[in-house]
Amino acid sequence: MLNVWVIPADEVLSPNINLLEELEKLTTMEKRMESMENEMERLKIENKAPKVAFSASLLSSFGPQSVGPFHNGLHTLIYEYVFLNIGDAYDPNTGIFTAPVRGAYAFRVFSKAFGNPKRAVTAGLFKNDQHIISTHGHQASGFISSSNGVSLLLEEGDQMKVKLYPGQWIFDDGEHHHSTFSGHLLFPM
Incomplete structure (x- = not known):
């Protein structure tokens, strides 16, 4: 069927x-x-992308110490005590940061000094020997502190350094690290 x-x-x-x-x-x-x-x-x-960041303090030895005054023009400060140097772009022998790549970078400078009626703390951040920003503080006694920061577009090979102005001084203590120079790559361009 x-x-x-x-x-x-x-x-x-x-x-x-x-x-x-x-x-x-x-x-x-x-x-x-x-x-x-x-x-x-x-x-x-x-x-x-490269990783770039550094932070350094002026002195590596313990004990309070002033650097300066220098009377023969601007004096490049050498930040000896390195907290961080990712990418090895900061040279603790010269105090110079060299940009490894083109990009946007951020920098900070902190300065401290003894108060003195005749002397201030004035340090400038320089890009390829061109003044960009300054820290400045002046008072007759006690300690004075000043700081400043900036973000910049750097080309590969551009150099950043902090210079102390003539007749000025800056203080640090290798134990407390009062005066510092720091920077990092925000992003490559």
Whole structure:
């Protein structure tokens, strides 16, 4: 005996799976995956960017000590005690930071000195020997402190240093690290 089933035509022509809906879902997933792959590549490149940060204090030896005054022009300060020097862009032998890559950098200078009616603490941050910012403080007695900071676009090889102005002085103590010079790469350009 032969069994025959009757299947209505609308069931054959419209299956339970909507192919257009499924194709749209696949297309959406493909776009999301492509976006995630692009983001992953961007993060890989960002992670390969150089890491640059330094922070140093004027003196490495214990005990209070003043540096200066110098009377023969500007004097480059050498920050001897290095807290951090990621990327080795700061040279503690010369006091000079050299930008390893083109990018935006942030710098901070903190200066301290004994008060003196005839003498102040005035130190300037210089980019390639061009004055950018200064710290300045003056009072007759006690301690004086001054600080300043700036963000700059540097080209690879640009040099940053702190210079003490003629007739001025600066104080530090290798134990407490009152006078510091710090900088870091914000992002490469």
